[in-house]
Amino acid sequence: MVLPGVRTGAGAAATKMVQMRCRVDGSERSQSPGPGTQRAAVYVHWPYCEKRCSYCKFNKYISRGVEEAAMRSCLVTEVQTLLQLSGVRRVESVFFGGGTPSLASPHTVAAVLEAVAQATYLPTHSEVTLEANPTSAPGSRLAAFRAAGVNRLSIGLQSLDDTELHMLERTHSASDALQTLAEARSLFPGRVSVDLMLGLPTQQVGPWLGQLQELLCHCDDHISLYQLSLERGTALFAQVQQGTLPAPDPELAAEMYQEGRAILREAGFRQYEVSNFARNGALSTHNWTYWQCGQYLGIGPGAHGRFMPQGAGRYIREARIQTLEPNNWMKEVMLFGHGTRKHTPLGELELLEEVLAMGLRTDVGITHQHWQQFEPQLTLWDVFGASKEVDMLLEQGLLLLDHRGLRCSWEGLAVLDSLLLTLLPRLQEAWQQRTSSSVPGR
Known part of the structure; x- marks a missing residue:
C-alpha cells in the first residue's frame, strides 16, 4: 500500500512518472x-x-x-x-x-x-x-x-x-x-x-x-x-x-x-x-x-502559484515560484513589484496530467464536464475506456468509470499512487496517438 506523504502533491511515484515521461508535444500552444x-x-x-x-x-x-x-x-x-x-x-x-x-x-x-x-x-x-x-x-x-x-x-x-x-x-x-x-x-x-x-x-x-x-x-x-x-x-x-x-x-x-x-x-x-x-x-x-486545478496565486517567499498571465493575446497557464529567502524576496518586490523567481509555461499534456493526478485525490474524482474544460476533444472514455490495464482496475473495484466520470473507490483512494502508475502512461499514450493522427502525412 502506498500512502501520501506529509502535504505532498499526488505522491512521489506519480510525480516521478510525470517528470520522467517522454515529452510528446513540446510546443506551447x-x-x-x-x-x-x-x-x-x-x-x-x-x-x-x-x-x-x-x-x-x-x-x-x-x-x-x-x-x-x-x-x-x-x-x-x-x-x-x-x-x-x-x-x-x-x-x-x-x-x-x-x-x-x-x-x-x-x-x-x-x-x-x-x-x-x-x-x-x-x-x-x-x-x-x-x-x-x-x-x-x-x-x-x-x-x-x-x-x-x-x-x-x-x-x-x-x-x-x-x-x-x-x-x-x-x-x-x-x-x-x-x-x-x-x-x-x-x-x-x-x-x-x-x-x-x-x-x-x-x-x-x-x-x-x-x-x-x-x-x-x-x-x-x-x-x-x-x-x-x-x-x-x-x-x-x-x-x-x-x-x-x-x-x-x-x-x-x-x-x-x-x-x-x-x-x-x-x-x-x-x-x-x-x-x-x-x-x-x-x-x-x-x-x-488545488485538487480541481483551479488558478491560485502564490504570495510571499517561496510561494507557488498556477495562473494565466494576461496579455499579448496568449493564455497559457504558468507554474510560478517566488524567491525563497525572505530578504532577497523583499528586495525583488521593492524593485519589480513581485518576487517571482521562476515561471514555467505548462504544456497541454502537462496540464492534463495535473488534472488527472490531482482530481483523483478527491472522492468526486474527475467529472466529464470538468475534464472537458481542459480537454474538449479527448474524452475520458477515449483515454481510459479501451485500456486492458484500466479494465483490470475497474474489475478489482479500485477505480470507477461511468456516466459521472473517473474516480477512485473507497479502496482505491488508499492506493492512489499505484493507480497513477497505470493511468498516467495511458493518458500519455492516448495523447501521442491523437497528436500523431492530427499531423498531416502521418
Missing part, C-alpha cells in the same frame, strides 16, 4: 481562457517560525528580528501586482500558510485582505484560513485574527502524545493543543481543522488509534491525517540514519491509515480527499481549488 480563468485562490506564505521542527523541510526561517512592517508592505505589493497580472476578478479563498502565520500580527493579515478586496472582488463569505500552532495562538490572539477577517483555522496539532511531540520538536504539549482547540472552536465554530500525523518512528497502531479516538472527543468538523515523510536534511532523518531512532514501518503506517479512515467514516466524516476528512459540509474551499 495558445490555450483559450476557458471557464474560471477570472477566478482564483490566493495563498500567502509567512516564512517565519519560533523553531524548526525535526521533520520539517519547508521554506521556513527562525523569527529573530523580523521587520514585519517591511514584510507586510511587500506582501501587499506582491498581491496587488499578481492580481493585476493575472486578470483575476474574483478571489474565492485566501489561505495564510507557513511557516507559522499565527506569529504574524493580525494587522498584517488585515492589510493583505484589504489589498485583495481593493484589487478584486472578495465576497464576504469567502473562506479565509490561517494556519496556527498552539503556542502561538492563545484565545485573545485568535479573537484578533477573527476581527482581522480570518474565518477558518488550521491547527498544527500533529500528536496528542507528549513523547511524540518532543521527538518532533514541537513547541507545545498535548494539553496546550487541546486548550487551543477548545478556544478556537468557541471563536470559529464548525470551521476549525486539525492535523494528526501517523507513521512516526516507534509509533504503534493501538496507541495512535487511541489518540484519534481522543481527538474525536474534542475536535471540530475537519481532520487531516498525514503520514510522516522522512526528508533528507532534517534532524529526524539524521536520527534515523544514525540509528538513534528506528525507521518508520510502512506496513504499520498503512494499517494506521486504514483503521483511522474507517473510524472517521463511522464518526460521520466524509473522506473527500486522500488525507482530508470533513463532516457537516466543512470541506476546505481553498484546498479544493
Whole structure:
C-alpha cells in the first residue's frame, strides 16, 4: 500500500512518472481562457517560525528580528501586482500558510485582505484560513485574527502524545493543543481543522488509534491525517540514519491509515480527499481549488502559484515560484513589484496530467464536464475506456468509470499512487496517438 506523504502533491511515484515521461508535444500552444480563468485562490506564505521542527523541510526561517512592517508592505505589493497580472476578478479563498502565520500580527493579515478586496472582488463569505500552532495562538490572539477577517483555522496539532511531540520538536504539549482547540472552536465554530500525523518512528497502531479516538472527543468538523515523510536534511532523518531512532514501518503506517479512515467514516466524516476528512459540509474551499486545478496565486517567499498571465493575446497557464529567502524576496518586490523567481509555461499534456493526478485525490474524482474544460476533444472514455490495464482496475473495484466520470473507490483512494502508475502512461499514450493522427502525412 502506498500512502501520501506529509502535504505532498499526488505522491512521489506519480510525480516521478510525470517528470520522467517522454515529452510528446513540446510546443506551447495558445490555450483559450476557458471557464474560471477570472477566478482564483490566493495563498500567502509567512516564512517565519519560533523553531524548526525535526521533520520539517519547508521554506521556513527562525523569527529573530523580523521587520514585519517591511514584510507586510511587500506582501501587499506582491498581491496587488499578481492580481493585476493575472486578470483575476474574483478571489474565492485566501489561505495564510507557513511557516507559522499565527506569529504574524493580525494587522498584517488585515492589510493583505484589504489589498485583495481593493484589487478584486472578495465576497464576504469567502473562506479565509490561517494556519496556527498552539503556542502561538492563545484565545485573545485568535479573537484578533477573527476581527482581522480570518474565518477558518488550521491547527498544527500533529500528536496528542507528549513523547511524540518532543521527538518532533514541537513547541507545545498535548494539553496546550487541546486548550487551543477548545478556544478556537468557541471563536470559529464548525470551521476549525486539525492535523494528526501517523507513521512516526516507534509509533504503534493501538496507541495512535487511541489518540484519534481522543481527538474525536474534542475536535471540530475537519481532520487531516498525514503520514510522516522522512526528508533528507532534517534532524529526524539524521536520527534515523544514525540509528538513534528506528525507521518508520510502512506496513504499520498503512494499517494506521486504514483503521483511522474507517473510524472517521463511522464518526460521520466524509473522506473527500486522500488525507482530508470533513463532516457537516466543512470541506476546505481553498484546498479544493488545488485538487480541481483551479488558478491560485502564490504570495510571499517561496510561494507557488498556477495562473494565466494576461496579455499579448496568449493564455497559457504558468507554474510560478517566488524567491525563497525572505530578504532577497523583499528586495525583488521593492524593485519589480513581485518576487517571482521562476515561471514555467505548462504544456497541454502537462496540464492534463495535473488534472488527472490531482482530481483523483478527491472522492468526486474527475467529472466529464470538468475534464472537458481542459480537454474538449479527448474524452475520458477515449483515454481510459479501451485500456486492458484500466479494465483490470475497474474489475478489482479500485477505480470507477461511468456516466459521472473517473474516480477512485473507497479502496482505491488508499492506493492512489499505484493507480497513477497505470493511468498516467495511458493518458500519455492516448495523447501521442491523437497528436500523431492530427499531423498531416502521418
